Amino acid sequence: MNKKTGWATLTISMLAMLALCALLALAACSKKEEAPAASPMAEAPAQPAATPIDPATVASVSGTVKFDGAAPKAAKIDMSQDPGCKGMNAAENVVVSGGNLANVFVYVKDGLGSRTFDVPKDPVVLEQSGCQYHPHVLGVMAGQTVQIKNGDPTTHNIHPTPKDNREWNESQPPQAAPIEKNFAREEIMLPVKCNQHPWMKMYVNVVKSPFYAVTGKDGKYEIKGLPPGDYTLAFVHEKLGEQDQKVTVAAKEAKTVDQSFKPAAD
């Protein structure tokens, strides 16, 4: 190998590396093009007429979700990197109180057939205060407005990272007007985060029916107005996964369906 060949080899190596970078970038851009490009406000699908439900026959399902094991200690959050954050310094990923598990999203996963439902006109509100999201787990119908408010004296950015919906990322300064968005497609445990405060995470659950609930600190939930029938009820937790139960409800029945989760295997 002579000097010229040596230079040529070095040059070709450098060019190959640059080309590799360019190819990676190109691959990424073409992949992203697959995502739907419509604006979030334009995503609301045209609503077919809702299937009527006889209010005289509707049933309800309620119960308690338990945590079967020693309650994990809540991880501490260090908010010192932003003096505007003065919140409760405990993570909400597994919240257990007296053996009851909070933040479990409960919804009718199967059994509603081809029924359609009216999308509520009222927005669902997501608050940012104390540099935490409230609520930590949120249910919303597809197409329903989610109103996001910032009550903190610092800027947040709201960044959902969905699998089936459109991704977006917007900043919201203190005292800014609420941001209104909706999600067009059904998606369970859709993560939302703030990149300015990396501990800030919450989950939006987008469903097609109004039959859903989120367990409170007492582990309780209640789903009302369910037409009689056979259903699959799904209990979903951000860390502990999903558990399903088959349920049959008769007209006007108030059924109790409890569930329990075991600690996540490491």
Place this chain on the structure above:
Amino acid sequence: MAARFRLLLSFLTRGGTTLKSISIAYNRGHHRFAVVLACWTFLLIIAGALVTSNDAGLSVPDWPTSFGSWYKIPKLVGGIKFEHTHRMIAQVAGLLTIVLAVWTWRVEKRRWMRLLGFAALGTVVAQGVLGGLTVLFYLPPAVSSAHAALAQTFFCIAVVLALFTAQKWVEEQPRVELDQRRPSLFTLTLLSIFVLYVQLVLGAMFRHHGLSWWPHVVHAVVVSFVLAWTSVRALTVYPQIEAVRRPAVLMLGLVITQLCLGFAAFLTRVMWGRDAVQPELPMVISTVAHVATGALLLATTVILAIQVWRHVPVAFEESLPQVQRDPSVA
């Protein structure tokens, strides 16, 4: 046999003259500026690594503006502190590169150096565009990884610009020893650059959630073997050539450091940090140090390759037409 010896002799002679074929005057200011750019780029790589380790890549959601402004500095709190500082350091790096490219164009006699100055400029522009794209497309793994890989490519260009403008490079008469071994040391250095670059891409893909951790960890074994082979060959066969010995020693030291940092990064991020509610300091320190040491290792290996090319050229047998091989022709 005599013809081969003549060829060898002519190559040696020609090699010595080719290396100093253009008379170049050392320009202290130009060289120091190139060193400043290389150091600034290293700082930029650390700033970029801090953005990724703190998960702050999208804390400023727009680009090329920051919160709608071209010049206003936002309140540097939370993730904005990392992302906006990275952007400001990058802007300065861009300006420094423009100045160096123009300066090189004006003062350099070596045409390839003038082109290298503008290659640096092209690379830094491409790097800025990749940085913007990764924000606008919400950190797609391939774009973020390309941004990470091109950052270190640019760092290598800045380092070689500093090397080629150094007093020693432009004024010394290089000591040359022919490399008769196969594979040659030069081939080994090129192989080292290649495996390091693959490792850089694998590491970046893991860091930006495009790949699992194991390809990066498995390939670390390959990288360690190739780099150890290269540095041991350089140190055992050519210890008398300082320009080769020094980067080889540094490369070996950096490989060992990098393996330790890689292990620490694996523990703090993959093993202990899997369920962390926010980026934890040990993870941030180990991963940023791992990225920074990786950049130094790649640049050191590029320098070693260049010094080996200069000081330890490969002995080769030139193939001659049959008519020249016939002793009766002479």
